[in-house]
Amino acid sequence: MTSAPRTARGARTRAALLEAAEHVFAELGYADASVVRITERAGVAQGTFYLYFDSKLDLFDELVDDLNRRVRRAMSEASAAAPDRLSAERAGFRAFFAFTAEHPALYRIIRAAEFVSPRALHRHYDRIVEGYAEGLAEAQRHGEVRPDLDPDVAAWALMGIGELVGMRWVLWERDAEGGVPDHVLDQVALLVDGAIGRRTAPATTREENGS
Structure with missing residues (x-):
């Protein structure tokens, strides 16, 4: 993880990304899952992803x-x-x-x-x-x-x-x-x-x- 959330809002965003990833990885498999699909499901900008995860x-x-x-x-x-x-x-x-x-x-x-x-x-x-x-x-x-x-x-x-x-x-x-x-x-x-x-x-x- 690039950095730990410092605010309650950041913690919620990170949790939303994890929840979205749970569904996307399960539905599409790892190979077909993408950062774009995960961020879209989480409702956050793609650039926001890299505030919390390296890849x-x-x-x-x-x-x-x-x-x-x-x-x-x-x-x-x-x-x-x-x-x-x-x-x-x-x-x-x-x-x-x-x-x-x-x-x-x-x-x-x-x-x-x-x-x-x-x-x-x-x-x-x-x-x-x-x-x-x-x-x-x-x-x-x-x-x-x-x-x-x-x-x-x-x-x-x-x-x-x-x-x-x-x-x-x-x-x-x-x-x-x-x-x-x-x-x-x-x-x-x-x-x-x-x-x-x-x-x-x-x-x-x-x-x-x-x-």
Whole structure:
């Protein structure tokens, strides 16, 4: 970014450019999106663009970071008040699905980043996994997550579940209000509980061991 906004008006202009870019990149793809199209959609002069961004790529990278901040905040706020880890997982998944329902461009933009800006792509996933793994490790210390689980590997795997379920029931079925249908969310929660839930030995095994 060339310079940070120094006024409320500048912050609004920059936000308008990011919002316009979200739609233009999603509709046209990175190659066909242009600064002219973005500024036209934002309702600002083309020269104004360069007060906030050095180039189209600079704007794209910032858009990836902006979407990342917003989706992480939505998930974190939703799960913060949960009484246990499984409830937190369910709330976090619901928030992610709701965010992608409101911002379906997230999928196309992140996929474009694989070719346009791999560093932005890696940064996006790494930031999500970092906080996710920390939460799992904390729950593990409190006995809510199975002790043999690697929080980092689990975070990547669970993130993959969320991304593909969201693609299927949010991106492909735009009639899902606020995310995915409840029965789908129930199945996701069931899978998550089966994957990370703390295990107790079956009664038969305990009896055989004389305990």
